[in-house]
Amino acid sequence: MTLRVVLADDQDLVRAGFRVILGSEEGIEVVGEAGDGLAAVELVGRLLPDVVLMDVQMPGVDGLEATRRIRAEHDEVKVVILTTFDRDDYLFEALRAGASGFLLKNASPEDLVDSVHVVARGDALLSPEVTRRVIARFSQPAAPERVTVHRPPELTDREFEVLVLLARGASNAEIAQELYLGETTVKTHVSRVLTKLDLRDRTHAVVYAYEHGVVAPGGG
Structure with a gap:
């Protein structure tokens, strides 16, 4: 096509x-x-x-x-x-x-x-360069009330781990290595995270994670 x-x-x-x-x-x-x-x-x-x-x-x-x-x-x-x-x-x-x-x-x-x-x-x-800029933007020193990490209740434990790694700019291969999973399984988890949180794509997931306190400013 x-x-x-x-x-x-x-x-x-x-x-x-x-x-x-x-x-x-x-x-x-x-x-x-x-x-x-x-x-x-x-x-x-x-x-x-x-x-x-x-x-x-x-x-x-x-x-x-x-x-x-x-x-x-x-x-x-x-x-x-x-x-x-x-x-x-x-x-x-x-x-x-x-x-x-x-x-x-x-x-x-x-x-x-x-x-x-x-x-x-x-x-x-979502190139590594773009990811680094997103993370840098949301990792600036912040007021104490923004430091509390929020966990979306819709996600399972594994899906939450995947979202955190996405927010840090990890690729599917890097997530698979970190969590001892196959890349196909990682792709499934990523898809479920995007669907459950009504996110367009990985780029949107990174922004969501930092704006909603899934990952605390400063890399926590």
Whole structure:
């Protein structure tokens, strides 16, 4: 099945470069381009692509608001945020808006292609670099009332252990090694955690864990 992609970026050269890279890849088709957030929302509504590569800083409606609108109206469409990581607030707002992942604008062509495949199959594009920034953001010194660790009552003991390790940025392989489980079993636990807590993906799980005190600030 060919994956249909929309590019949203106000820089013509960036869109052109991404179009060339993706257009040369078998199984991926760039079906539309937008130079601002509002145009991206309208384009997605007409074309219903599988994936949108979304810049943040665009005139008029920015990429964050565009992502929020797209995800609210078309939950099946996945959005990858194009970022330079110069603004942490963009990162966390994008997470809350429903983005499935992040891609550095200077990423390799291979990473660009991989990002489309990863989010299209329903996984989160959560690189170690992104995880470290999320953890750093929520691990700053905090008031005493935020230090109490909260355990979601919906989760079993094992699922809670998996959530804690997710919050620390562990991969499935690392979780399997830590808990002496098979990777297939870990995938099942991760899926159950996301379902029970109504979370979109692993990225959302990391944010949830720190915002709700599942892991105490400072790595506890």
